Structures are given as C-alpha cells and as structure tokens.
Amino acid sequence: MIGLRRLLAGLAAGVIFGVGLSVSGMLDPVRVRGFLDxxxxxxxxxxxxxxxAVAVSALGYCLSRRLPRPVLADAFQIPTNRRIDAALVGGSAVFGIGWGLSGFCPGPAVAALSTGRLPVAVFVAAMLVGMAAHRFATAPGSRAAAGPTR
Structure with a gap:
C-alpha cells in the first residue's frame, strides 16, 4: 500500500510542478533565453x-531536520558530499551550455512535451540519449568509471 501512496504522491508533485512551470513561463524557451541574456x-x-523554488526548498529542508522521518520513506535522503570536483564543475558547465542554447531545463522540457512541439521532443530525446550515454560510460567496469590509465 505504501508503494501506491508513494506513486500517487509523486504523481501529484509532478502535476503541481508541471502546472507551476507552465504558469511561470518556464516552458517558453524565449522567456528562459531572455532571463539568461x-x-x-x-x-x-x-x-x-x-x-x-529556493524558498520552498529551504522550508522543506528546515522541516526535514525537525521530523524523525519522511511520511512515505524510511529516511530523508540529504546529500553529505560537499566536495567541488571536476565532474561537478564540468557537468554544471555542460548543463548550463545546453540550457542556454536550447532554452530548456530538463524538468520544464519534460513538462513542455505536453505542447506537442517538435523541438521539445527533439530536446527530450537528445537529453535521454545523453543520460543513457552517461549511465553506460560510468557503469561499474566501464573504462570511464575505472578512471584515467597511466
């Protein structure tokens, strides 16, 4: 039963997220590029x-520190790694370049699929290919996951 409640909570959160993106104009790449310019x-x-978004996230984080555990999970998943490394900087740069060139961020792009526009579908398809390539390249036993060779 908890699995169904998690699924429904995720669905509700996704719908709220998508409606918020739509109302805010985040689904319009022209508006996003205007913000980045x-x-x-x-x-x-x-x-x-x-x-x-930052205010709601900060509120949720503060609330998570006061609760013994989440309602639909065994524990809160709060990141502990505070290290800034090359992978973080490089990934952030690639993300920013993609966002600036396309005007789409991954979440808004998925929500924008509802518009039926071909450029949105092409972006999401390319994003999924990139995610799969990363997963393949960093899988245990892959050359990229093993690190540099001498």
Whole structure:
C-alpha cells in the first residue's frame, strides 16, 4: 500500500510542478533565453520563479531536520558530499551550455512535451540519449568509471 501512496504522491508533485512551470513561463524557451541574456534584453521575471523554488526548498529542508522521518520513506535522503570536483564543475558547465542554447531545463522540457512541439521532443530525446550515454560510460567496469590509465 505504501508503494501506491508513494506513486500517487509523486504523481501529484509532478502535476503541481508541471502546472507551476507552465504558469511561470518556464516552458517558453524565449522567456528562459531572455532571463539568461544578462548583457542584452534581460528579462528578470524568472528570478521570482527561482526565488520561490529556493524558498520552498529551504522550508522543506528546515522541516526535514525537525521530523524523525519522511511520511512515505524510511529516511530523508540529504546529500553529505560537499566536495567541488571536476565532474561537478564540468557537468554544471555542460548543463548550463545546453540550457542556454536550447532554452530548456530538463524538468520544464519534460513538462513542455505536453505542447506537442517538435523541438521539445527533439530536446527530450537528445537529453535521454545523453543520460543513457552517461549511465553506460560510468557503469561499474566501464573504462570511464575505472578512471584515467597511466
């Protein structure tokens, strides 16, 4: 029964997320590019979306510190790694470049599939191929997972 409750809670959270992205304009790549264009015709409106997301996340994090455990899980999954390494910096750079070129972030892109636009579908397909390539390249026993050779 807890599995069904988790599934329904995830579905509800996803619907709320998608509606919020749609209402905020995050599904429109033109608006996103306008936000990222800090040297041109900068559109600061998405800063409010970011601020709202940070506020809700901070509230949830503070709440998680006061609760003994989540309602639908055995424990909270709070990251413990605080190290900034090449993989984090490189991945962040690739993510930012992709976001800037396409105007899509992964979450909004998945939500934007509901628009039926071909560029959205192409972006999501490319994103999935990239995710699969990463999983393949970093799987245990792969050359990339083994690290550099001498």
């Amino acid at each position: 800090v040297t041109g015709a900068w559109d600061p409106s998405l800063m409010f979306v970011l601020g709202g």
